[in-house]
Amino acid sequence: MKRILFVLKSREAAWGYSAGSSGLSNSVRFVVDMLSQRGIEAKSVEVADNNAIDAAVTAYRPTHVIVEAFWVVPEKFDVLKTLHPTVRWLVRDHSETPFLANEGIAFGWTIEYLRRGVEVMCNSPRARADMRDVAAACGLPESLITYGPNFYPCPAARFIVPKPVNREAIDIGCFGAVRPLKNHMAQAIAAIAFADAARVKLRFHVNATRIEGNGDPILKNLRSLFDATPRYSLIEHDWMSHHDFLEVIRQIDVSMQVSFTETFNIVAADAVAMSVPVLASPELPWLGAYAHALPTSTASMARSLMAIWNESHAEQNARLHRQRHELIGYSQRSEDVWVGRFGPRF
Structure with a gap:
């Protein structure tokens, strides 16, 4: 049975919101809730930094760990893979290439992740295609570039009546x-x-x-x-x-x-x-x-x-x-x- 742990970096101090209210944490929560409803064991945690990942993984004992966005230095996976050799490690990319190009570490880290056998999961088909081109150009496995799209819980039966229009x-x-x-x-x-x-x-x-x-x-x-x-x-x-x-x-x-x-x-x-x-x-x-x-x-x-x-x-x-x-x-x-x-x- 698969057990999936989604790991986010806690960033509430940066924008003054409480834990769990960022767009990224909401996105992850939606996926976790959906998986749980389908009988798949899943959990999300927010940790302070790279060094807190080991404790979270030890506590939950997952089969898969999905690190949400690019914040874990590639070298950290050398340590984590040794500590948890049976875990499948993934880093999830939430951006298309034009946006990701503004993150100075994104493509260098992607290459280093792939060299370490860490899967890079993209949340859009275009990003996946671009990253597969990057992997191929570097002689790295394209199979490590996968797809994990967003999910949004919008029940068909709960249509909310729109507010009245003010013509002024x-x-x-x-x-x-x-x-x-x-x-x-x-x-x-x-x-x-x-x-x-x-x-x-x-x-x-x-x-x-x-x-x-x-x-x-x-x-x-x-x-x-x-x-x-x-x-x-x-x-x-x-x-x-x-x-x-x-x-x-x-x-x-x-x-x-x-x-x-x-x-x-x-x-x-x-x-x-x-x-x-x-x-x-x-x-x-x-x-x-x-x-x-x-x-x-x-x-x-x-x-x-x-x-x-x-x-x-x-x-x-x-x-x-x-x-x-x-x-x-x-x-x-x-x-x-x-x-x-x-x-x-x-």
Whole structure:
């Protein structure tokens, strides 16, 4: 019987949230809960650093350990593999290549992981293909590059009635960590252009307490833009628990996630679960073209916002049910992947 231990690095001090409320920890929790419901033993733990992994593995005695994201130095696996020779070790990659390229250690560590027989599990088919090319170029086993997609618990029977539309004002959410490839600035300009054309007040919501990858100038520019446009408001939210975030996003009219690169996007899935229309880029792998705008075109985004704003009640309901159906379908396929890999074999 397989026992899977997911290991995350505790990072709550960095952004002021409590343990278990990061996007990564939520993502892992969703997978662990799904596996448990399918009768597969799984658990997640947060540890302080590399040196705390041994104790967590000793306590749980797993058959597989999945380290979530690139934070364990490759040399540490030399020690861990000696201490726990029967454990299968994996490192899970949560990013496409353009984002991962900003992590200076990612590809060097990937190569070193593979040299040590550590499996690199990617959460998107494109990332897996790219990493297999890297492995092949380095003469390393492509079979060690595998696929472990995101899963989101969105029950088909629990459709939430959307909030009533206020035709005098619109709340647009552009949530998530502020970083360059999330494309906040272009989305803000598009939201303002839409609000100006629709003659409605705009409240543009962002998370302002998690800044990554040289995101400080982006937040500064957002504040300068909205300070100069008093008819429109920038609403800054702290990072918060997943439960609290769902209550916030439920009050949003449109969730914008028109970013340059994505593997899944939990914020978009949260919006779908709360019956909020999502406007995304074609990078989102589970939403159809009806929900896409070009991340390089503010005009494309503004037109899409106007189309959503002008939908009839029936059209809006059709959109909400369609995006929900697509999320559920993606998660069902993801579940099949995980159970196929870790479930019992008859």
